Structures are given as C-alpha cells and as structure tokens.
Amino acid sequence: MLASHWVLTVALYIVLYAASVALSVPGGAVLTLAGGFLFGWLWGGVAAVVGATLGAVIVYVATRSALRNLLLDRLEDTRLDRFRKGFGENAFSYLLFLRVVPVFPFWLVNLVPGPLGVSFRTYTLATLIGIIPGTFAFSIAGAGLDSVIAAQGARCAAEGMPRENCLHFDATSIFTPELIVGFIALGVLALVPVLVKRYRRRPY
Template structure:
C-alpha cells in the first residue's frame, strides 16, 4: 500500500516511443538517398557553373522530351525536397531556364509539394518522439500559431520564410497538423516565391541563349528587374511580419 502511494506521488516520466521496424523503412530510404547524393558527388551538379555549362544540353533535352522532361524534373525536385538537399532555389532557377516561368512554376510547385508531403509523413510515422525535443525553439515558437489556426499559420510559414523550408516540413508533423491542411497550404503558399525564382531562371536562359555570360552586370537588364524586386519583397516580408507581430503584442499588453 505504501509502495502504491509512493508510485502515485512520483511524476510520470516522459515516454519516448520508437516506431516499429516497419515504420523505420521511410527514414532509412531518406538517409540512404542523402548518403548517395553526396557519396556520388551529385551536389557538384547543383551549382551555377554546372547550369551555365550544361545549358545547351538541358535545352535540347526539354525540346526533345517535352512533358516527359517536365515530369522527370518534378520527380527529381520531389526527391530533393524529401531528402532536404540544399540547392532548391538553384533548381527552381534551372526550371525557369528550361521550361519558362509558367511551366517551371507548375512543375516545381507539384514537385516541392510531393517532396514536402513525403518528408511530413516520414516525420510523423517513421521518426521517434524524441525528435520533438530535438526541434528545439522552432517547435515552441510554431506551436502557438498552429493551435490558433493551422491552415492560416501554415500559409504564413510558406509565404513568409520565417523558418527553413525543411523545418516547416517536419514540425507540423509533430504538432498534429492534418495532411490535408499541410498539402493545401504548401501547394498554394509556395507559388509566389517559386514564380519569382522561375522568372530569374527565364532571364538567365535568355542571357545564355544570346551568347552572353552570367555576371553581376546582367542585374541591370530589364528582364531581371521584376524578379529582383520580387526577391527584395520576399526578403523584407519576414522582418515586417515580426515587427507587426511585436506591435500587436504590445498593443494587447
């Protein structure tokens, strides 16, 4: 009886529930893919120099295979996002160079949404609960927004780059965001930023097609002004959002 009372007074320990081996398969696939990416030196091809060097080859590939080329690119983009491989912005620029700004936006948005969803599901079903603690302050700062309005907050996180893209793919999985909310907000939220980078790629393709080189001088050409202004706006939005949020808190305080 005394032992039972002592057990009741003892605060419960936080349990770390690891997934079954079957649920670990997606995580192992992601880790293996990331190891292969760096092990085979594929990261050397996601550079501006590689884009410049293989511009003609990429253009011929798109002209030769059309929609198939776009679907292949979307698949590669999905894999890159699922593996959280750095260089997504450059891949979006490459898409603009190959497909033009409109088709590039379509292929990138579909690919990025699929890849983000794969990582979201892997985080929810394949990783142990202790990763919640590893997420640190980012999860704590996001929790309040998700509790108030998951869809609205997810759209803000996609439109306003307050956190790295891969973090926004993982954290919602630990905070109970539904798959439908995640997919819809990701799809529509990344369209503006994707289109801006695709415009940059389209301009870069026009420069290379004209036989010129990509250098700092091209930023003064008219075709680059709109996307650069767009990038400037995207860069300012997080700062403005944080200031408005602080002002709102002070007003309520």
C-alpha cells in the same frame, strides 16, 4: 532535345525536386532557377511548386508515422513549444506564414507539422499556397538568364560574329526585360517578411 522530350524532362525535374525536398537536400533555390531557365518562368514555376509540394508531403507522411517520436525527442523544447503554440492557435495561418516568411528553414518546417498533429489537408494547402510567391520569383529570375543568352546570341548573329566569340558576354546583354523583372520579383519577395511582421503587429 529538350523540346522533343518536354513532358518527360518536366516530369524528371519534378521527381528530382521532390526527392531533394524529401531528403532535405539544400539547393531548392538553384533547382527553381534551373526550372525557370529550362522551361520558362510559368512552367518552370509550376513544376517547382509541384515538386516542392510533393516532397514536403512525403516528409509529412514519414514524420506523421515512423519518425514522429524520434523527431519530438530531438527537437529543442523551446522551439517545439513555439511551434506547438502557433499550430494550436490557427494551424493553417501559422503554417502559411512560415511558408511565405522564411523564419525557419524550409526543411524544418516540413518536419514539424506532422508530429504536432497538423492535418494532411491543412499542411498540403498551406504549403502549396505559401511557396508560390518565392518559387515564381526565383523562376522568373531563372527565365531571365535564358533571355540573357538569347540576347547575346542575337547580337552575335546581327554582327556576323563567329560562334566561339559569343562565349564572351557583352555587358549590355545582361539587362534584358525578363531578367530585370526577375530581380524586381526577388526584391519584392525580400520585403515580404517585413510587411507580414508589420501586419501581424497591427492592433485589431
């Protein structure tokens, strides 16, 4: 069914992802894993990046207009000053850093740039580029889950096991190349904050 309605399914996935981001609903990692599982790491990653960027843009538009004053009043002065200083020095680099390194929650980084005057182009490009590494790391891991199920099914078929017995996983089926690559990608992603912070501290 998924193959026969692939385009529609991907479109619905993007809409669901965008809506969850726009409404600041937690669970982006789970959605990204699901995208990799359903569509493969490449198309799952692309769909997740598109959905997350669209959702973030919706938040930007909303906070740049109607919600601007409300957000500025509610944010703590110290945190707001920190954001204002970073965006004032170099909005693109600072926002890109916040997207790559999860210093603050994704939903919070979506809310602040609009009211602080970051341009639409800067916001969109920095968001699009900055979320690519993390998104594809989770998408690869999600695609690896699919390879685990496929490996288990192949083992059952080769051994002539009944279908119901395939519900019991063999531990050796878990370590597929795809899933190992996914875990490696997540491990590299976990090192990014350390590397970026070290780079920012280097003297020039």
